[in-house]
Amino acid sequence: MALVSPPEGPSRWPADPWAGLGRSVAQAFSVALGAAGAAAPPEALRDLLDTAGGDDWDVALAVHRFAKTVGRSPDELASEIARSLVRPAGILSAVPKAGYVNLRVDPVPLADATLGAVFERGERYGGAEPTGLSVCVEHTSANATGPFHVGRVRNAIIGDTLTRILRAAGHQVTSQYYVDDMGRQAAMITWIWSKPRAEWPEEVRGAAPEEALPGESDPRPDRTLGRPYPAVAAYLKGHPDADREVTALVQDLEQGRPPLEHHRLTERILRGMLASLQRINIGFDEFVWESTFLTDGSVAEVVRRLRAAPHAIVEANGARAIDAATYHLPKEDARIIVTRADGTTLYVTRDVAYHLAKMARFPRVIDVLGQDHLLHAKTLIALLTELGEARAPEFILYQYVVLPDGGKMSTRQGTAVFLDDLLDEAVDRARKEILARRDDLAVADVDAIAAKLGASAVRYHIARVAPDKAVRFTWEDALSFEGRTGPFVQYSYARASSILRKASAAPSGWTGRAQEISTPPEQALVRSISRLPGLVAYAARTAHVHTIAGYAHDLAETFNRFYQDVPVLRAEVERESRLALVHAARQTLGNTLDLLGLDRLEAM
RNA sequence: GGGCCCGUAGUAUAGCUUGGACAUCACAGAGGCCUCCGGAGCCUCGAACCCGGGUUCGAAUCCCGGCGGGCCCGCCA
CATH class of the missing domain: 3.30.1360.70 (Arginyl tRNA synthetase N-terminal domain)
Structure with a gap:
């Protein structure tokens, strides 16, 4: 039986x-x-x-x-x-x-409902039942030209956090990285690496010394292979002959004749970039290569349909365009070029093919884009409308990370702060903080904890700001471990874990004795814990991922007050109920750390 | 010239969608808390809605106009 x-x-x-x-x-x-x-x-x-x-x-x-x-x-x-x-x-x-x-x-039934829900749902507390809705979140999608700087990483942090929140809200989410292997930027990389170093322009050689280039084993190909890129970009501006070579290469790519090394170069650089993101717990479900839409004929199909679209026009030189006057784009002239005079397509044309594919597969499509892509987003919607598509993707636009003086982060101008450098610094600092407090940990443990603390400081620092406000980057704030920071939240989690470790028996379930949760700090903690499900629903609806960061800090702070004032292990009649409360707080802190992509630390 | 976004204590931020009670939190500043489960913590204090109109019983929030900052207006991506 x-x-x-x-x-x-x-x-x-x-x-x-x-x-x-x-x-x-x-x-x-x-x-x-x-x-x-x-x-x-x-x-x-x-x-x-x-x-x-x-x-x-x-x-x-x-x-x-x-x-x-x-x-x-x-x-x-x-x-x-x-x-x-x-x-x-x-x-x-x-x-x-x-x-x-x-x-x-009445705090008693609220405590009962809250602790009951946390014990029953565990890792799923805060989330909702499955909705059955499939959502695609495209984010990051940076060109494979070199290492991530902190500005670009804001896209990845917003996108990845949004992905986690939507999942918790019950949606079936697929995150996508759109890899541009067709455009000029990708062509520039292949152009320079197709030449023997001896044939590189003097300026490029100077900017990319021999020792900075790939060796036999190359752990960070984004740094090495990407090294000449800024110099190449600058060089092409003043050298029309070289520029024509790159243009010819773009045509080759589009006609399906990429140089042998092209795909491999893009892939290697991308792999290096992704290794950086992995340090802050960001990965992707799918990578979508732009070239696939050329290979499978869908770009050609888009071009064919756009040439027959209601507002299709032909320029004097043979370029094809859409007269977008009715779409009121904030452009000086209302044309959207679909194919160049030489017949090659533009980024937006290929992006139409990509979005048609996404929309055929997902009822809800979200793109995370920098503020400079607003016009591109509107252009894309205009072209989709021309093709009779009634739906439009949702765009999450965010402002930039700016330097203390208000300036931009730019790799070419040398003002960028690279994610790896920032993380290295943060981890280094975390290690010092740990060693100042503890002398009982093995070196390997210190290193592992430092990596998680440093990553969380950096990720939280960017996640905490509303997307429509610029993040002002300062080393001091990005490396802080006090106050409104990731490590502060991790600290509360570690403290809760520590109490539970010291209790001889961990709570196996909710006691049901909610009347024992009676002091103000306990009730405040219950209230804070009880807010997470409503907040996740709100954040999923509005894409305001920063509200989760704010909540994480509130919850941690409320827990710290409780910790300060309310004895748990030394309590007598209430001990069991308080242990259950600590368990619930730890669970909720942990679930919130997950939503933010920060690691839980049992000790630090 | 046109379009989008932002402007909240010394610094940095929440609240603005859907107007409502003394505007959130942190850092920095001043002053406190280790016979006690981890002081990366806790408590106390001082300090802010860019300016001007409008709508409203009521505006940080909505509307209009300024001012300041960012971004876009490529047959680049």
Whole structure:
């Protein structure tokens, strides 16, 4: 007889501890407001509830807007609503104040719902049930011309964090890196490496000395093979003959005649770049090579359809274009060139093929792009519209990382800070911090911890800022381990882990004795833990990945206060419940670190 | 010239989508906390919504106009 596991009945613990409360509070307010003459559907009220919490309230409703429609003062109406409100289970009190109805949430059932949910869901706490929606997130997609600098890495951090958040929100997410192996930049790399070094222009040789070039074993081909690139780019500007050679190479690439070494060069540089990203836990599900859309004929198909599109035009020199006047692009002239006079395609044309492929496969398509790509995004949408595609990709545009003086990071100008250098510095500093505190760790352990601390300092420093604000890069802030930083969050996690290690028996489940979670620091911690599911849903909806970074700091800080004031191991009757709370805090901190792509540290 | 984004304490940031109660948090500054589970921590204090109009009972938030900063307006990617 086969063992039959019990059926997965409806979960006792909702994924979001606030879900039921929000519904019943909105319902109660709807009834009370209706009785006062102000009709408001519960769904609308739910969005109006303020759940931020204050000293004397947990959930509040501002009644000003309703006061107006019933011709009463906000204070009057708030008083009446507070009086007539039938308090749902879990609400202790309703008190009017300054036009608000302030509700006190009973901390006992909230603690029960929160800890129950964390114990039941474990690693999945904070996330939602599967939605069945497939989403493609394209991010990074930097040209394979050399090492990542910190500016470019912002794209990868936003994209990868968004990928993690969307996954937690229940979507089926595929992350893609679009590899440009067709354009001029890729051609420039192949152009220079196709020549023996003796034939390199003097300027390029000077900028890329022999010893900086690839040897037998080359751990970092992005640095070595990419080394001549800035000099080549500069050289071509002043040398039309060389520039024509590169143009000819671009044509060869597009006609499917790449030099033998071309693909391999791109691949090797890319591999080096990806090794950098791996240090901050960023990887990709798929790499999509631009050349595949030429090989499989889809670019030709796009060109054919665009030539027959409603606003297709032919330039005097034979270039094909779309008259985009109706799309109101912020360009001086309204043409979008589809193919050059020589018949070759442009980046945006090939990007149309790529996006058609993505949209055929994914109902939701998201691209993470730097602010300079706004016009490109609009152009792409215009071309997709010309082809009769009603959907459009979603674009997450972010501002740059700027230097303290406001200047740009530029590899060519020598102002870039490279990710590897920053990480090396951060890891070095982390090692010193560890050694200053501990003398009981093996060297290998110190190194492993330092790598994780350094990576988290760097990644968090960029993830914490809203995408539409520039990140001002300073070494001092990027290398800080105090306050609003990744290591601060890891520290709280390590402290929680330490308590659990010292407890003779780890909590095996939620005790259910929520009334023992009774002091303010404990209740504040419960409240913070309970907010994660709602926040993940919000972050997934708005793509505001930085809100998760802010939350991580809040939660860590709340845990630290609890840690400071509330004894756990030395507690007597409450010991077990407090251990459960520590377990839940650790779990939630850990899940949040995952969302941000930061490593958990059991000790540091 | 046209378009998009940003402007919050000394510095750096949250809040702006959907207007609402003394505007979040950190760093730096001043002052405290180690008989106690990890002081990368905790507590206290001082300090901010670019300017001008408008809408509104109410504006950091919405609208208009300035000013300052970033980006774009390639048959580059």
